[in-house]
Amino acid sequence: MCSRYYFVLALILILFSEIVIASDTERYELGVGDKVSIRVFGQPDLEVEALLGNSGLVNYPFLGEVKLVGLTVKQVENLISVGLKDGYLVAPNVYAQVIEYRPFYIHGEVKKPGAYPYQPGMTISQAVALAGGMTERASENKIYLSQEKSKSQEALAGVNTNVNAGDTIKIEQRLF
Known part of the structure; x- marks a missing residue:
């Protein structure tokens, strides 16, 4: 009975820590020195990996220079999606992630x-x-x-x- 209690308690702690980390990454704002990846499902020509420099700009196909510094990953996905809907793709499925965080x-x-x-x-x-x-x-x-x-x-x-x-x-x- 006691070992089952500790098992359940450990499981709850692990799940809670995953939720905290997930919420941290959702609020994380990109900054100079972060390396990001942007992908569009079914569009390999629109895949971009970039290290954010001092300007915070990334040159993205069809959209030109896009400023990413200060945005969250979700905001980047929305920005690219809206830009691609404007005359390029009907319903782009955009996925962005931080590959490497700044130190x-x-x-x-x-x-x-x-x-x-x-x-x-x-x-x-x-x-x-x-x-x-x-x-x-x-x-x-x-x-x-x-x-x-x-x-x-x-x-x-x-x-x-x-x-x-x-x-x-x-x-x-x-x-x-």
């Missing part, structure tokens, strides 16, 4: 500071693990997060704080 950055008292690939749902704890863990001088109470999206100053954060693509994490030294 987040971590520096300070971690073993391997630098830029790392972002994954939806990532926390500071997971980011620190990617950077090889904290050094022996690291302070677990002085972790700062600068969010790219809000262009805000560094804010004190905990190890369970969510990290977004483009964010910068700084781990300070602790006083002995």
Whole structure:
């Protein structure tokens, strides 16, 4: 009976985490450094893979330059679909996805500071693990997060704080 309870509880937690990650990816806004793929069902000539540069523009067949930075994947699908309906295709079935997210950055008292690939749902704890863990001088109470999206100053954060693509994490030294 007890093991069945834990099994059901674990299943609920797994399903809940999938829902949270799915909602994160639905709200994710494309930015400079993201690599995207756009496909139209049955139209291989309209498949495009592009790395978003500083302009945020992608040259798309028939539509020319399309600005994708700041849009969600759903908004990209709608934009391309509406553009293709305007004299090119009757009912285009457009699918867009992020192939590679722009990196987040971590520096300070971690073993391997630098830029790392972002994954939806990532926390500071997971980011620190990617950077090889904290050094022996690291302070677990002085972790700062600068969010790219809000262009805000560094804010004190905990190890369970969510990290977004483009964010910068700084781990300070602790006083002995």
